[in-house]
Amino acid sequence: MSNIADYLTYKSNKCMEFLTKKLTLALLLVSSLTFGQRVYNNVSIDVDYGISGVKDPELIDPVHYDFGVRYMFGDTWGIKLDYGFDKFRTQKSPIEMGLNSHRISAQAACNLTNLLDPRSYFYNRDFNVLTHVGLGYTVQKSVTLPRAGNDEIGHIIFGINPQYSITDNLAVGIDFTGLVHFSQHFWFDGKYTYTDPVFNGTPNGTSTLIYNLSLGLSYTFGE
Template sequence: MFKIKALLIGLLMANFSFSQFNVNNLSIEASYGYNGAIQPYDKKFNSNFSAFNHVEFAARYMFTEFVGMKLAYKADKFVNDPKGDIGTQYNSFGLGIIYNAGKKLGLSYWTRDKFGLLVHADAALGFASSISLNGKTEKTPIIGLGITPMYKINNKVALTTDFTYNTNLKQYYGFDGYPLSSQKGTQKGSFYNFSVGLIYYLGENRYHSDWY
């Protein structure tokens, strides 16, 4: 408990100090892209349940020029080809810890504030709905690791790509929407996202901490 309090106090102090540089810390983000189910699903289906079915909306706040946090909503649909009547729909809500690796590596300096690189670790709660079984649902905790290259268009907008590898800590339904083997009960699962998106920087100051 003491360590948690010390960490929070440290972040608040760092944020207060960082805010004196008069840079913006807040941004909103939206992205769209491809998702792919890795496991588990029944191999009898001639599909890997992968398609352009990933959408994400998020808000991010940088406590310092290197460390921040992101609140995100993600929607992922895993369906078979070609009808799309077998599969699952995921809606998840989570928090991510953000680290500005590009700034640490000097990437923004060497590219004159044109290219950046964020890395993130996420924790979310997913609500999975079986398309195959007319909406049977379950909750599954999800953790993810990702990397986000950025290209600054101007001081208010940046273009991003992102690759995230996700692990479902437990799931009763496979990505095909059917229950997993009763002998095994719940299982771990995994899927990935590859997306392209935009960041819009909020605030009255000229620069955001991503690029300052």
């Protein structure tokens, strides 16, 4: 009788050991799959407000704002569509002089933090550095010469955008963006470039560099 009891105890212990191992393995597998398939928000709405700048001439009361939508295909790469407005003024009285500039752009977006260290995506991290680069279309209107029509320009746009997450869905950030305009026919004082002696009377316009420095919010959603 004792031998039977010992045998049953032995088999019971072996069965419990087997089940414990299988359960542990199953829990590790589930945990691994859950961690590996981490859900992330892939759609962001970005709103920024700040200033515009150029090398020359000196501007007064420069204003910039933009609105964009970003879609991330994963934790690193995505695309961004945005609209931006810049107000350039060189004089307010007795005659207001300057430009109003509207632009739209299509850009590639990259989470530089995740690109440099792919493991960082799994950290409990509140700080990210985003970058963006692309092409766009700009329409400028002279305030100095209101009847002069529109200046239509192609541009290259590039920038860097450090962000700090306030909540899981909301981040605050600083965006520094540069733009290269091709064949701009109005200078930032609103006059034609070919009337300015700096450009030697060329009727073909000139390439210019513009920068924006802005503070913004980014709201992220979607799975």
